[in-house]
Amino acid sequence: MLAKRIIACLDIKDGRTVKGTNFIELKDAGDPVELAQAYCQQGVDELVFLDISATNEKRKTFASLVKKIASHIDIPFTVGGGISSVDDASSLLEAGADKISINSSAIKNPELIDNISKNFGSQFLVLAIDAKKIDNQWVVHSHGGAVQTNKKIFSWAKEGQERGAGEILFTSMDHDGTKNGFANDALQKLNDLLQIPVIASGGAGLPFHFVEAFKLGKADAALAASIFHFGEIKIPELKQFLRDHHIAVRF
Amino acid sequence: MKVAIIKYNAGNIRSVAFALERLSVDYEITDNLESIKYADKVIFPGVGEAASTMNYLKEKKLDQVIQGLTQPVLGICLGMQLMCSYSEENNTPCLKIFDEVVKKFPQGREKVPHIGWNSLSNLSGWLDPLLENQFVYFVHGYYVPVNACATAIADYITPFSAAMKKNNFYAVQFHPEKSAAAGKNVLESFLKNS
Numbered sequence: 211m212l213a214k215r216i217i218a219c220l221d222i223k224d225g226r227t228v229k230g231t232n233f234i235e236l237k238d239a240g241d242p243v244e245l246a247q248a249y250c251q252q253g254v255d256e257l258v259f260l261d262i263s264a265t266n267e268k269r270k271t272f273a274s275l276v277k278k279i280a281s282h283i284d285i286p287f288t289v290g291g292g293i294s295s296v297d298d299a300s301s302l303l304e305a306g307a308d309k310i311s312i313n314s315s316a317i318k319n320p321e322l323i324d325n326i327s328k329n330f331g332s333q334f335l336v337l338a339i340d341a342k343k344i345d346n347q348w349v350v351h352s353h354g355g356a357v358q359t360n361k362k363i364f365s366w367a368k369e370g371q372e373r374g375a376g377e378i379l380f381t382s383m384d385h386d387g388t389k390n391g392f393a394n395d396a397l398q399k400l401n402d403l404l405q406i407p408v409i410a411s412g413g414a415g416l417p418f419h420f421v422e423a424f425k426l427g428k429a430d431a432a433l434a435a436s437i438f439h440f441g442e443i444k445i446p447e448l449k450q451f452l453r454d455h456h457i458a459v460r461f
Numbered sequence: 462m463k464v465a466i467i468k469y470n471a472g473n474i475r476s477v478a479f480a481l482e483r484l485s486v487d488y489e490i491t492d493n494l495e496s497i498k499y500a501d502k503v504i505f506p507g508v509g510e511a512a513s514t515m516n517y518l519k520e521k522k523l524d525q526v527i528q529g530l531t532q533p534v535l536g537i538c539l540g541m542q543l544m545c546s547y548s549e550e551n552n553t554p555c556l557k558i559f560d561e562v563v564k565k566f567p568q569g570r571e572k573v574p575h576i577g578w579n580s581l582s583n584l585s586g587w588l589d590p591l592l593e594n595q596f597v598y599f600v601h602g603y604y605v606p607v608n609a610c611a612t613a614i615a616d617y618i619t620p621f622s623a624a625m626k627k628n629n630f631y632a633v634q635f636h637p638e639k640s641a642a643a644g645k646n647v648l649e650s651f652l653k654n655s
Binding site: 212213250255280286305306308332333376406407461 | 473475476479480482483508509510568572573574575576577578579580596598600616617636638639640641642644645
């Protein structure tokens, strides 16, 4: 039986792991490779490394970090942050990334989705979407949530699928950092609408929130960061909890 | 022991190489026909599309070389599918090592491709019986039906072949290089016991 996936997200700045609360305040939570290995041992199903370095110079450092991660990690991982061309995607594939995620660059240039998936396959491309509810509409935001766009999440996700994205990573900006649970209504709509997997992100605070994301939101995977990094929820306990709630997970 | 990893226009070759490094196995990523012929073992990895990959293999004359190999050969994911007779993916004639036809998952209520961790069952032959019910990582939109060569089965929409063996040819639909301890176990079985 296909398992629901638990994904830990590591924000990387200048080669170190950080995690913002509501995207603003940053805290240092360690060395990415060590942290990733610890997660693998705990049984996390997948990892996401998001580069939030500001400059191209620092992004080169990230590519060499990706190679180091790939050589040490034996589970699938996605890398994202600042990918804006097929060449960027190609060098990360070459470094050993299993998937890349794109966000602002796809909003600016939707054909990037077609071009990356044509060159490297849909399985290599995750379309990350940050959105918040404004006047009862889920409005897509770019640049780490800083810029409001005119896109709405459901039509943008569907377009992403049609252009060749392999998965959708949906972060609810309204829920991110609140620890009050995922945006289950929007997740359910996305999952009913799409034929590709949807990853829930933003809002996890308790193990039961993951049960809700899988049962109510019908998500294929759920992602969290700080609650894992700071040990508020431990992966083995979370998986046991999900199993107790009759959700298929990998052990 | 030297393992040749067949180099072609596909993703994830680097990941397979890293997995061998973690097992301290000497390897070479190559499309050189002689290097492949004379390697102790050969790994035929793959993420990609069937027709363009078969064309590439033919251009490089790798198709005949793979068919003629007598040492242990492990096909991974697309590698396994291309070892079959024919793929429904762009109606592609394949290497005909296994007599099976590679089919497309029907689009219905379940999402396609099949992405994620799924469990193995009905293990036999070359795989460690301890892997029964263990989870491994899959990414594929096409599948090989259960057949006489199957040595493990997984279930998504329909039961399908998760692993196969015929003579010196071994194959897995999942990605052992991305399947944590279970995947390491599978690679070790191929490297040590085959």
